[in-house]
Each structure stands twice: as C-alpha cells, then as structure tokens.
Amino acid sequence: MRRLGSVQQKVSCVFMTEVKEEPSKKRDRQPFHVVATAILNPAVLEADISSALATEKLDGTCCYVTHYKGKPHLWARLDRKANKQAEKRFKKYQYSHRSSKGFTWNVEEDFKAVPDTWIPAHQVKHHNGLPIPDEHGHIPGWVPVEDGNKQYCWHSSVVDYSTGTALVLRPTANNDYDTLEIAAVPLTDLQEQTLELIGTNINGNPYGLGCKKQPVHLLVSHGSICIQNLPLVDFQQLYSWFCSNDEGLVEGIVWHCGNGSLFKVHRHHLGLEWPAKDTHLGNKPAFVRVCGSAVAAGDGSKSLLASFSRLNGHCFSHLRDIHFDS
Structure with missing residues (x-):
C-alpha cells in the first residue's frame, strides 16, 4: 500500500509560481497574488510525479491524530x-x-x-x-481538541473519546471511489494521520453539508479521495480539466509521491474561481455505516454520532442531501 504523505507543512505548488500585481482573491487585503506558470517545479521531477497518487484537495481545516494523555486524540491546527x-x-x-x-x-x-x-x-x-x-x-502547530472547548466545538462533534471513535468520510470498503461512506472509525486506526474537517461551519461549507439547525461535520483522511481520470501534469491540460470535467469541480489536487513528497495545485493558482457552484464531492452518493456500539452509553441523543447511528444502513443519493428526520 502506498504511504500517504502527512500534511504537517505548507504544500508546494506542482508548478513554479510568480507574483501578479493584482489584489488576492484568496487572502483579504493582500495587494498581490500568486499564480502558477507553465513551468514544472523541478522538485516534481525528482519525486517522480508521473507515478504519484492524485487526490482531491479538500476545503476545510486541517487536523491531526496523535496521543494526548496516553490515548489517541484529535488535534486542531493552530499556527x-x-x-x-x-x-x-x-x-x-x-x-x-x-x-x-x-x-x-x-x-x-x-x-x-x-x-x-x-x-x-x-x-x-x-x-x-x-x-x-x-x-x-x-x-505551524497543533492543540488537542478537548471536550467542552467552544473554540473547537465542531472538531469535538466528530469524536467520541469515551468509545475512542471518530466520524470519517471515506470511499466505500471496496474502494469504489464513486461512492462514499460515513463510518465510525477507531482513533487508533487514524494514529499519526492528518485529516481535513469539512462541514456546515467550516470555510463557508462549499460541499453543502447540513444546515445551521442540523450541522454536519466529517473528517476526511488526507489522500483518501482519489482522482481517477486526471490528465498529465501539464498546465493547459489541467486547466482544461478543471474547466470542463465534472471531476474537476474540486478545490485542487494533491499529488502523493512515492518518496513521501507532496505537491498541489489550487484553482486560484490557475486563475479559476472557488468555491464552485457545485462540487464533485457533494454530488457523490454516501452510505452511512455507524452502528450503535460506536456511541457511548448515555450519550446525548442529539450528538452527531448518535444521529448518524440512527441512519445506519441508509444511502443518500448525494452527500449534500444528508439530513436527519426531526
């Protein structure tokens, strides 16, 4: 199995970049922005990008699972x-x-x-x-997500430390990348992984998950959502792919190279808008696999894990259609 890179640092662009004397669309009050050129980053060739695993770059907030007080624990990114x-x-x-x-x-x-x-x-x-x-x-750094910390309440909603589980979005068990599953995964299985927290209250919710009344947040392991039909790492081919392919309705691409190196390209690097009106991830069907044993005894019936456990076995036509009956 390919070793996926852990996202601990800023990831370099797959292309060489240059500065444009125009206001940034990504960072407020920045009077310039960085765009990709058609020249490949020399480090890409050294890392053998042609055999790298191409995965979807998700728009959320970065998390990390490592030990805290002797047990596997979710940590939030805090630079x-x-x-x-x-x-x-x-x-x-x-x-x-x-x-x-x-x-x-x-x-x-x-x-x-x-x-x-x-x-x-x-x-x-x-x-x-x-x-x-x-x-x-x-x-760059991390702080542990502890129960009761309001600053990280959305992080807390996807973990149950009493059962040692986390709510994870991933491809189905048979690696059908066109269908996703929402599963309760032991934190021990996620040890030393970095993940993206996506959902209702994260970065404007580009994937359309939940609503204010019934927020939905999920963890996605970095590198787990593969891109199946990506062209060669060429500026024009990738630009066309983003513009004309349904699979290109993503924030960006991250390549996981065999030597552990990571490279990315963001839509903003190519002068393209994000968020898109629709997303490839939000359009995928999603199967719920959260059994009652993943939820702590006496856990509040309104917890996110408990809500998903009541939907165990249910399949939604689109990820963005997830809802809980009142």
Whole structure:
C-alpha cells in the first residue's frame, strides 16, 4: 500500500509560481497574488510525479491524530502567528520585496502566546531551541481538541473519546471511489494521520453539508479521495480539466509521491474561481455505516454520532442531501 504523505507543512505548488500585481482573491487585503506558470517545479521531477497518487484537495481545516494523555486524540491546527507590530513589519517588508526571503524574526518577542498544550508541526525548523516561522510568517502547530472547548466545538462533534471513535468520510470498503461512506472509525486506526474537517461551519461549507439547525461535520483522511481520470501534469491540460470535467469541480489536487513528497495545485493558482457552484464531492452518493456500539452509553441523543447511528444502513443519493428526520 502506498504511504500517504502527512500534511504537517505548507504544500508546494506542482508548478513554479510568480507574483501578479493584482489584489488576492484568496487572502483579504493582500495587494498581490500568486499564480502558477507553465513551468514544472523541478522538485516534481525528482519525486517522480508521473507515478504519484492524485487526490482531491479538500476545503476545510486541517487536523491531526496523535496521543494526548496516553490515548489517541484529535488535534486542531493552530499556527502560531505574529503579534500586530511584527505582522505590520513583516507585511511591509513582503510588499516592498514581493517576497519574505531575508526577513528577520525575533521569535521570543514577535509571536503571540499559544496554549501550554501546543506542539509544533513535524519538520518545523528550530534555532536555539525555538521553532522558526515559515515563509508566510507562521509557525505551524497543533492543540488537542478537548471536550467542552467552544473554540473547537465542531472538531469535538466528530469524536467520541469515551468509545475512542471518530466520524470519517471515506470511499466505500471496496474502494469504489464513486461512492462514499460515513463510518465510525477507531482513533487508533487514524494514529499519526492528518485529516481535513469539512462541514456546515467550516470555510463557508462549499460541499453543502447540513444546515445551521442540523450541522454536519466529517473528517476526511488526507489522500483518501482519489482522482481517477486526471490528465498529465501539464498546465493547459489541467486547466482544461478543471474547466470542463465534472471531476474537476474540486478545490485542487494533491499529488502523493512515492518518496513521501507532496505537491498541489489550487484553482486560484490557475486563475479559476472557488468555491464552485457545485462540487464533485457533494454530488457523490454516501452510505452511512455507524452502528450503535460506536456511541457511548448515555450519550446525548442529539450528538452527531448518535444521529448518524440512527441512519445506519441508509444511502443518500448525494452527500449534500444528508439530513436527519426531526
């Protein structure tokens, strides 16, 4: 089985990029944006992109499963960011140089405090024992998702620590990538994986999951949603695929290479809009496989896992059609 890369750091574009002197559609108040050129990133050839596994880039928030207090636990992404003064200094430098290269940080003074439970992401570089920010001025990291923490209530809704399970969206057991299943998966099976949390209250809900009255959130392991009919890694061919193929109604593509390297292309890299009016993921049928044993005894009947357990065996024609009878 191919080893899928863990998304601990920012993923490089499959193409070389350049800066355009136009307001960014992705980042507010950024007076320029980054676009892909037709030139392949040299690292792509070294990683043998031709044999890489192409998967859907999902629009959500990144999570991580690793131990906390001796048990497998869900962690939320929390990048340590600069304080206002340092951020202003960084943005001014970035604007004048069109790059962050050469900027000097004082890590002890320039960054906001983080919870004591915070840990830096894998591969974050350190200097004098302190983690160093990346080119975006962030120090990627994680905090454990604990029950009762309102800031991470949507993360909490997809895990049940008393039974050690998580609510996961994945291809069906026979690897039919045209049909999805919603399953209660042991956290031990997800150990050291990164996943994307998608749903009603995440990033504007591009996949149409649930509603405010009945929010639906799901975890998706990175690299689990494969793309079946992708053309060669060529700018024009990929542009046409995004524009004219139903399977191209995705935020982007992530390639998982045999050496563990990851590369991506986002619709914004190609000058294309996102979110799309419709999505390939939202149109897929979804089968519910959440049995009652995955829900803790005495668990509130309104919990998300309990709601899905009452739908065990039900198949929805489209993922976006999921609903719970009142």
